[in-house]
Amino acid sequence: MNVPLLDLQAQYVSLRDGLHQAIERVMVSQRFVLGDEVRQLESSIADYCQAKHAIACASGSDALLLALMALDIQAGDEVITTPFSFFATAAAITRLGGRPVFVDIDPQTYNLDTSRVADAITPRTKVIMPVHLYGQCAQMDPLLELGKRHRLAVVEDAAQAIGATDNERRAGSMGLVGCFSFYPTKNLGGAGDGGILTTNDDEMAQRLRRLRTHGGVTEYEHSEVGINSRLDELQAAVLRVKLPSLDEWSEERGKKAAIYSRLLHDAQLSFPLIIPYVREEGRHIFHQYVIRVPGNRDALMEHLKTRGVGTKVYYPIPLHRQECFSYLGYKEGDFPESESAARETLALPVYPELTEAQQAYVVDAIRSFPH
Numbered sequence: 001m002n003v004p005l006l007d008l009q010a011q012y013v014s015l016r017d018g019l020h021q022a023i024e025r026v027m028v029s030q031r032f033v034l035g036d037e038v039r040q041l042e043s044s045i046a047d048y049c050q051a052k053h054a055i056a057c058a059s060g061s062d063a064l065l066l067a068l069m070a071l072d073i074q075a076g077d078e079v080i081t082t083p084f085s086f087f088a089t090a091a092a093i094t095r096l097g098g099r100p101v102f103v104d105i106d107p108q109t110y111n112l113d114t115s116r117v118a119d120a121i122t123p124r125t126k127v128i129m130p131v132h133l134y135g136q137c138a139q140m141d142p143l144l145e146l147g148k149r150h151r152l153a154v155v156e157d158a159a160q161a162i163g164a165t166d167n168e169r170r171a172g173s174m175g176l177v178g179c180f181s182f183y184p185t186k187n188l189g190g191a192g193d194g195g196i197l198t199t200n201d202d203e204m205a206q207r208l209r210r211l212r213t214h215g216g217v218t219e220y221e222h223s224e225v226g227i228n229s230r231l232d233e234l235q236a237a238v239l240r241v242k243l244p245s246l247d248e249w250s251e252e253r254g255k256k257a258a259i260y261s262r263l264l265h266d267a268q269l270s271f272p273l274i275i276p277y278v279r280e281e282g283r284h285i286f287h288q289y290v291i292r293v294p295g296n297r298d299a300l301m302e303h304l305k306t307r308g309v310g311t312k313v314y315y316p317i318p319l320h321r322q323e324c325f326s327y328l329g330y331k332e333g334d335f336p337e338s339e340s341a342a343r344e345t346l347a348l349p350v351y352p353e354l355t356e357a358q359q360a361y362v363v364d365a366i367r368s369f370p371h
């Protein structure tokens with residue numbers, strides 16, 4: 001049996017007609033950038049994320065960049081974030097000359113350890129940027145409280161977490177700005193790159209709209225320098241076809257996760273394997289199902305590959321160990337939890353159409369690992 005890490009074909013087959021009609025609608029309109037499709041997507045995403053505004057842009061990476069531009073991050077400003085994330089999280093900060101100030105993660109959730117954030121605040125701190133990793137919200141209340149107390153903006157990197165909740169609040173609705181990615185592998189993925197920002201703040205929404213179109217107040221009048229980060233109509237049309245299924249897909253992912261956790265628990269493995277921890281206070285949308293295998297991760301990954309099971313490591317090198325950030329002066333050992341997560345974690349295949357037989361096969365393959 002072959003179990004790929006992700007199978008987008010299955011989703012495509014189920015939505016084929018709707019997708020083709022949507023693409024045709026855009027082709028017939030010959031309107032390709034920031035038109036009605038984008039406006040309607042923005043309105044639906046704002047509703048879905050329980051935010052007042054949604055502003056579409058070209059990618060999740062640009063969403064982060066735009067959010068920090070709108071907060072006037074510049075040389076020397078500090079942004080507190082996690083070193084255990086996708087590269088874009090820190091890159092958005094450094095592209096503006098800002099300084100990522102990393103805080104280690106909670107080893108259970110892989111999200112920012114909120115108890116350590118206060119110690120990282122300095123007079124130069126401008127923003128706290130938690131990442132809702134793998135589809136589970138960071139613990140937001142302590143961060144919002146710190147933000148309020150120190151007058152810092154909280155920006156949510158919710159690229160992996162559309163529809164996740166923390167105490168009934170949706171990802172992207174809690175901080176000043178939420179940043180989402182529509183990269184094809186995300187729970188809500190387009191047919192290419194795409195992203196969106198959410199905010200409840202009217203002025204922030206207006207500024208983000210300007211910044212994504214070169215800072216233009218009108219087409220040829222510019223109050224500031226922005227970037228070109230518009231969403232295509234084709235992407236918006238595709239995403240609009242998919243959005244009504246998103247909750248069902250995320251529920252299915254949650255069910256698959258529960259099945260894995262039960263099967264792995266019952267498998268009586270002869271080596272340590274830690275299943276994902278799910279916070280009681282929220283909804284985990286299982287963008288990834290990530291296990292932890294102390295000491296054996298790479299060998300298990302190799303073994304699963306020979307058995308036809310796709311796996312992936314998110315992320316093998318923590319951000320403070322990336323060569324391009326060596327100037328920040330961090331060294332091995334500075335963030336031990338992130339470093340051990342980078343050594344020990346492994347994502348198993350999870351997607352709504354994954355079958356129970358496939359899951360049983362994956363767990364059997366894990367059980368047969370000769371360590």
Ligand SMILES: Cc1ncc(COP(=O)(O)O)c(C=O)c1O
Nearest residue numbers: 059060061086088159181182183
């Ligand atoms: C946590 C996180 N932040 C930011 C991004 C950037 O999103 P995009 O790939 O759409 O630029 C991603 C996407 O992979 C992500 O996982």
